[in-house]
Amino acid sequence: MSILVFIEGVEGEVKKSSLEAVSYATELAKKKGVATTAVAIGNFSATALSSIGKYGVAKVLHVTNDKLAQVNVMAYATALAEAAKKENAEVVILPKSSAVDAIVSRLAVKLNAGVVTGAVDLPDTSGGFKVKKSIYTGKAFTTVELTSAIKVITVAKNAFPATETGGSAQVEVFAPAIPESDFSIKITKTEKATGEILLPEADIVVSGGRGLKGPENWGMIIELAKELGAATGCSKPVSDMDWRPHHEHVGQTGVKVSPNLYIAIGISGAIQHLAGVNSSKCIVVINKDPEAPFFKAADYGIVGDAFEVVPKLIEAAKKL
Amino acid sequence: MKILVCITNVPDTTSKISFTDNNTKFNTTGVQFIIGPYDEYALSRAIELKEANGGSVTVLNVGEADTEPTIRKALAIGADDAIRINAFPKDAQFVAAQIVAVAKTENYDLILMGRESIDFNGGLVHGLVAEALGIPSVSPVMKLDIEGNLAKMAREIEGGKEYVEATLPLVAGCQEPIAEWKIPNMRGIMSARTKPLKVVEPTATESLINMLAYELPPAKGACKMIDASTPEKLFELLKNEAKVL
Ligand SMILES: Cc1cc2nc3c(=O)[nH]c(=O)nc-3n(C[C@H](O)[C@H](O)[C@H](O)COP(=O)(O)OP(=O)(O)OC[C@H]3O[C@@H](n4cnc5c(N)ncnc54)[C@H](O)[C@@H]3O)c2cc1C
Numbered sequence: 287m288s289i290l291v292f293i294e295g296v297e298g299e300v301k302k303s304s305l306e307a308v309s310y311a312t313e314l315a316k317k318k319g320v321a322t323t324a325v326a327i328g329n330f331s332a333t334a335l336s337s338i339g340k341y342g343v344a345k346v347l348h349v350t351n352d353k354l355a356q357v358n359v360m361a362y363a364t365a366l367a368e369a370a371k372k373e374n375a376e377v378v379i380l381p382k383s384s385a386v387d388a389i390v391s392r393l394a395v396k397l398n399a400g401v402v403t404g405a406v407d408l409p410d411t412s413g414g415f416k417v418k419k420s421i422y423t424g425k426a427f428t429t430v431e432l433t434s435a436i437k438v439i440t441v442a443k444n445a446f447p448a449t450e451t452g453g454s455a456q457v458e459v460f461a462p463a464i465p466e467s468d469f470s471i472k473i474t475k476t477e478k479a480t481g482e483i484l485l486p487e488a489d490i491v492v493s494g495g496r497g498l499k500g501p502e503n504w505g506m507i508i509e510l511a512k513e514l515g516a517a518t519g520c521s522k523p524v525s526d527m528d529w530r531p532h533h534e535h536v537g538q539t540g541v542k543v544s545p546n547l548y549i550a551i552g553i554s555g556a557i558q559h560l561a562g563v564n565s566s567k568c569i570v571v572i573n574k575d576p577e578a579p580f581f582k583a584a585d586y587g588i589v590g591d592a593f594e595v596v597p598k599l600i601e602a603a604k605k606l
Numbered sequence: 607m608k609i610l611v612c613i614t615n616v617p618d619t620t621s622k623i624s625f626t627d628n629n630t631k632f633n634t635t636g637v638q639f640i641i642g643p644y645d646e647y648a649l650s651r652a653i654e655l656k657e658a659n660g661g662s663v664t665v666l667n668v669g670e671a672d673t674e675p676t677i678r679k680a681l682a683i684g685a686d687d688a689i690r691i692n693a694f695p696k697d698a699q700f701v702a703a704q705i706v707a708v709a710k711t712e713n714y715d716l717i718l719m720g721r722e723s724i725d726f727n728g729g730l731v732h733g734l735v736a737e738a739l740g741i742p743s744v745s746p747v748m749k750l751d752i753e754g755n756l757a758k759m760a761r762e763i764e765g766g767k768e769y770v771e772a773t774l775p776l777v778a779g780c781q782e783p784i785a786e787w788k789i790p791n792m793r794g795i796m797s798a799r800t801k802p803l804k805v806v807e808p809t810a811t812e813s814l815i816n817m818l819a820y821e822l823p824p825a826k827g828a829c830k831m832i833d834a835s836t837p838e839k840l841f842e843l844l845k846n847e848a849k850v851l
Contacts, residue, residue, distance in 0.1 A: 359733075359742075359743065359744070360742060360743075363737070383764060384746070384762065384763050384764050385763070385764075387721075387722075387729045387745065387746075388733060388743065388744070388745050388761075388779075389733075390730070390733070391698075391702075391729075391730040391731070391732070391733025391734045391737065391743075392733045392734075392736065392737040392743065394699075394730070394734065395733075395734055395737035395738055396737065398812075398814075399814065400699070400814030400815040401698070401699070401730060401814075401815070402815065403727070403728050403729060403730060404727065416818065419727075420727070421725060421726050421727055421820075422617070422623045422724070422725060422727075423619075423724055423727060424823075425623040425822075425823075426623050426625075426820055426821065426822050426823070427820065427821045427822075427823065428726075428817055428818070428819070428820050428821075429817075429818045429819050429821075430815050430816070430817055430818065431815060431816045431817075431818050432814065432815050433813065433814060433815065433816065434814040434815075467740075470742050470772055470773065471742045471744060471770050471771070471772045472770060472771045472772065473768055473769070473770050474769045474770065474771055475768070475769040476763070476766065476767070476768045476769070477766045477767045477768075477769075478763065478765050478766035478767075478768075479765050479766055482765060484764045484765045485764070485765070486764055487764070490850075490851075514851075526783075531766075532748065532762065532782075532783065533762055533763075533764070533765060533766060533767070538619050538643070538724065539643055539644070539781065539782055546850040547844065547848075547850040547851070557619060557620050558619045558620075561619070564823070567848075567850060568844065568848045568850045570840065570844070571829070581829050582826075582829070583826060584829040585826075585827070585829060585830065585848060586829065586830050586831075586832060586840060586843060586844070586848070587829045587830070587831050587832065588831070588832050588833075588834050588837055588840065589831065589834060590834030590837070591834075594834070595834055595837050598837045598838065599837050599838070599840065599841075601838075602837065602838035602840075602841050603841065606841060606845075606851065
C-alpha cells in the first residue's frame with residue numbers, strides 16, 4: 287500500500303499547488319503509516335524534482351516521454367493509472383488545477399476509484415475515509431465518504447500549507463506503456479503569458495471591476511499588483527467587454543481564487559463575484575460607494591475614489 | 607449531427623444556501639432552480655451548431671419529477687427533445703453512469719455539458735462519461751467549431767488558452783464565451799410544452815462515495831474601515847494585524 291501524488295510543473299519548476307499536494311499526501315501517509323511516491327510527467331529540471339524530497343517524499347517517478355511534454359489529458363490519465371498500479375497506491379492525491387480537473391475523472395474510471403475534487407482538509411480516517419470539500423461555489427461544505435478500495439482526491443489550492451520537513455528524493459525514470467489512441471486530442475497552439483504570476487496560484491490578487499471605467503486605466507492595477515507580487519484579476523463585465531483577458535475573470539462563472547489577500551477595486555460585490563473569492567483569507571475592498579455589497583464580505587474597506595486611493599497605495603507599497 | 611446536452615437543475619446563483627434535517631438535506635424553501643449556467647452555455651452552442659449544420663439537440667437531465675420545469679426551459683431555448691433519468695443525482699459517478707447508458711445506444715456525435723455543476727462543483731461528469739465510452743474529452747471549452755468530422759476547440763488553461771482538435775465523437779465541458787445565452791421567445795415557450803420528454807428509469811451502479819453532511823462556513827466578522835485620506839494604513843494592518851503581507 288502507498289500514497290501516490292501527482293506533480294505538476296510550470297516552466298520546468300514544480301508548481302506551488304503541487305508542493306501543497308505533496309505535504310497533504312505525506313501528512314496522510316504518516317497517519318496511515320505508509321510511504322508516499324510522487325509522479326511527475328514532462329519536463330522538469332533535475333533540482334526541481336529532487337527538491338520534492340524536502341517535503342517528505344522518498345521516491346519520485348519521472349515520466350520523460352517526449353510526447354507528454356504538453357498536458358495530454360488521456361495520456362496523462364493512463365500514465366497516472368499505471369503509476370498507481372505499479373506503486374500499489376491506495377490513495378492518489380492531485381493538486382486541483384485546470385489540467386488536473388480534466389485528467390482526474392478519467393483516472394478515477396481507470397482505477398474504479400471514488401473521487402472527490404477540491405478537498406479543503408486532510409481526510410478523517412478515524413472510521414472510514416471522509417473528506418471535506420467546498421460546494422455551492424464556496425457557500426457551503428460537505429463531508430464525503432469514499433467507500434471504494436482506491437480513492438482519488440484533488441486538493442484545493444491554498445487549503446493546505448506546503449511544509450518542508452527535510453530529506454531528499456530518489457528520482458526514478460518511469461516509462462508506462464501508452465496506447466496511440468490516447469493521443470487523439472491534438473494540441474495545435476498554446477497562448478500563454480510567461481513570467482506572470484498565475485491567478486489561481488497567487489498568494490495575493492489585485493482585481494478590478496467596471497468602476498475603473500476602461501482598459502486604459504488598468505496601468506495602476508498592474509503597477510499595484512507588481513509592487514505586491516500579486517496576480518491581476520477582474521470582474522465578469524470587464525472580461526466580457528474585453529478590457530482584460532478571459533482567464534483573469536474571477537467568480538461563479540470564472541476562476542475561483544483562494545489567495546491570502548484579495549484586493550477588489552471598483553467591484554460592487556455581486557453574489558456571483560463573491561462566489562469566486564469567498565475562500566480568500568483576507569479581503570480588502572476599495573469602492574466609492576459606502577453601500578457597495580462587497581463591504582459586507584470584506585475584512586478591510588476603504589470608501590473612496592479608486593483613482594485617488596490606488597496611486598497612494600502604490601506609493602505606500604513601494605516602501606514595504 | 608446528433609448532439610446530446612446534459613443539464614443540471616441547480617439553485618439560482620443568487621440563492622441563499624441553507625440545510626435542513628440536521629444538515630443532511632438542502633433547504634429548497636424559497637430557492638429558484640435554473641439550468642446550470644455552464645450547461646446553458648453548452649446548450650446555446652449546441653443550438654447554434656444545429657442551426658449551422660443541421661441535426662438534432664437532445665437534452666438529458668438526471669433528476670426527479672421536480673426538475674421538469676428546468677428541462678422545459680431547455681426545450682423552450684431550442685432543444686428538440688428531452689430525456690429525464692428518473693433518479694436523484696446522488697453523485698457524479700452515478701450521473702455519469704446514467705448518461706453512458708443512454709449514449710451507448712444513441713451514438714451521439716457530440717456530448718456537451720457545463721465544465722462543472724454549480725451545486726457540487728465536481729467538474730467530473732464529462733471526463734467520467736468520455737472515459738467510459740472510450741472517446742476524447744476536452745474541458746473547459748470556450749470555443750467550439752465543427753468542420754466535417756473534426757472539432758476545433760479552444761480550452762482555457764491557467765494563464766491562457768490552448769487550441770486543440772479531435773475527431774468526433776467527443777465530450778466537451780463548456781464555459782463562456784462559447785456562445786451567448788439564448789432567451790426563449792414566445793414560440794419557443796409554446797412549442798416546449800409539446801416537445802417529447804421521455805422519462806427513463808435509472809440503471810443500477812456501484813456506489814463509490816456517500817455524501818454525509820453539510821455545513822456552512824463560519825460567519826464573517828465586521829469590515830474594518832480605513833480612511834481614504836490615509837490608505838497607507840491599510841498595509842500596516844495587513845502586515846501586523848491580518849498578517850497576510
Ligand atoms: C449566472 C451569472 C453568473 C455570473 N458570474 C459572474 C462571475 O463569475 N464574476 C463576476 O464578477 N460577475 C459575474 N456575474 C455578474 C454579476 O452579477 C455582476 O454583474 C458583476 O460582478 C458586476 O461587476 P462589477 O462589480 O465590476 O460592476 P458594477 O456592478 O457595475 O460595479 C462597479 C462598482 O464600482 C464602483 N465604482 C465606480 N466608480 C468608482 C471609482 N471611481 N472608484 C471606486 N469605485 C468605483 C461602484 O460603486 C460599483 O460598486 C454573473 C451574473 C450571472 C447572472
